[in-house]
Amino acid sequence: MNSLRDNLGLSLSGADPHSLEHYERGLAQFQCYAGDPLAAVEAALALRPDFVMAHVLRAYLHLLGTEPEGLAVARQCLQQAQGLPADARERGHLAAIAALLDGHWSRAGLILEDVAIEAPQDILALQAGHQVDFFSGHSRMLRDRIARALPHWRMGMPGYHALLGMYAFGLEENGDYAAAEATGRSAVELQPRDGWAQHAVAHVLEMQNRQREGIAWMRGNQQHWTGDSFFQGHNWWHLALYYLDLGEVDEALALFDGPIFGARSSLVLDLVDAAALLWRLHLQGVELGSRWQAVADGWAPLATAGQYAFNDAHAMMAFVGAGRDEAAAALLAAQHRALHGDADNRRFTAEVGQPLCLALQAFGQGEYRRCVELLRPIRSIAQRFGGSHAQRDLLDLTLLEAALRGGQLALGRALAAERLQAKPHNGVARRYSQRAAELAA
Known part of the structure; x- marks a missing residue:
């Protein structure tokens, strides 16, 4: 078996020095979520079609964006690699x-966990596993998967910044904000183009209601996390949230119309951010014009895949916002089919995704008490269908708004007080508290 070792000492079946150069460039780009890692790995495969890990990286690039069309390409990668000699x-x-x-996210996470236990310097196993943890709602493993590998790494090793960036995000999602911020900033110092590390610090500043610092953090490093970064849309979304929390709606709208969705991206992750921002604005009663229609157009060919409940929820936001009842019904039918499958999405959908989509639909129909009834049981378990604390905050915001609109004023006051206690300096929290008090009076 033709094999050589990469810059971390890992054996690579089927590689030669020239194909390895392309592979390592693609891997480094993937770690920063920038450049064109797919082109790099395809160049490696053009030189060495028997390069197993190049097939592996190509498959991950098509799987970890949750794009329905990526499944066929990833399956082809698997079929081509399975017949090759491999360790x-x-x-x-x-x-x-x-x-x-096969849609078995948790099983994949366990397999990658074992790969990294045996080879803790396998940065691709760590990164793919980290993404699997994010999509499948394993918040603790976002931190602990990386923590296990850290003793085997040191400053100067290729990809060390990415390890720190992932660990920072895991720390943040588990509430260790001080360590998360310090680790994330260290990662960005090592590699300013690391979009994931940049976003880990953005999450800390969001959770701690440090909006002005968040704006400074994102604007001060803007030239590095934009450009050819395929993760920049999400980082622009974080910047928009800071402005929205400060009540600077025009700034948030300008970001939506510009870098967040001005190019009308058809990528799932960009559509998620677009819908999430518009829904927050919608809850505040902001006039959105034709913006919902553009986002709903993007979701229309994707929303019946029944592949991932977290995506379904954001598609439903767009269909509700755009008044597309038939599209919403088709999405719910796809969820019904998912409930009869054997993939992990059955659980994601049953526990959180379907009640959330029904709640969003009820909100759009003015059935606010029904919306409240559906949301209350799932708000404390919402991590089970993936996403981050910042993303899932939409459930709490929708619940609070529905309670106030539906005349459930005691519940609305309680929820507003809860939010203000957690975020005493947050403009949205203060506005809700004041509004709840005025309605009660």
């Missing part, structure tokens, strides 16, 4: 890809 670590990656293709 145990590489076979572990192939097993994880097979699990993801």
Whole structure:
């Protein structure tokens, strides 16, 4: 078996020095969520079609964006790699890809966990596993998967910034904000183009209601996390949230019309951000014009895939906002089919996704008490269908708004007080508290 070692000492079946150069460039780009890692890995495969880990990286690039069309490409990568000589670590990656293709996110996460336990310097196993943890709602593993590997790494090793960036996000999602901020800033100092590390610090500043600092953090490093970054849309979304919390609605709208959705991206992750921002504005009663229609157009060909409940919820926001009842009904039908499958999305949908979509639909129909009834049981378990604390905050905001609009004033006051206690310096929290008090009076 033709094999050499990469810059971390890991054996790579089927590689040669020239294909390895392309592969390592693609891997480095993937770690920053910038550049064109797909082109790099395809260049590696053009030179060495038997390069197993190049097939693996290509598959992950098509799987970890939750794009329905990516499944066919990833399946082709798996089929091509399965017949090639491979070592145990590489076979572990192939097993994880097979699990993801079958929709078994948790199984894939466990497989990648074992790969990284045996080879803690396998940065691709750590990064793919970290993304799987994010999508499947395993918040603790966002931190602990990386923590296990840290003793085997040191400053100067290729990709060390990415390890720190992932660890920072895991720390933030588990409430260790001071350590998360320090670790994330260290990662960005090592590699200013690391969009994931940049976003980890943005999350800390969001959770701690440090909006002005958040704006300074994002604007001060803007030239590095924009440009050819394919993660920049989400980072622009974080910047928009700061402005929205400060009540600077025009700034948030300008970001939506510009870098967040001005190009009308058809990528799922960009559509998620677009819908999430518009829904927050919608809850505040902001006039959005034709913006909902553009986002709903983007979701229309994707929303019946029944692949991932977190995406379904954001598609439903767009369909409710745009008044597309037929599209909403088709989405709910796709969820019904998902409930009869054997993939992890059945659980994501049953526990959180379907009641959330029904609640969003009820909100759009003015059935606010029904919306409240659906949201209250799921708000404390919403992490089970993926996303971050910042993203899932939409459930709490929708619940609070529905309670006030539906005349459930005691509940509205309680929820407003809860939010203000958690975020005493947050403009949105203060406005809700004042509004609840005025309605009660």
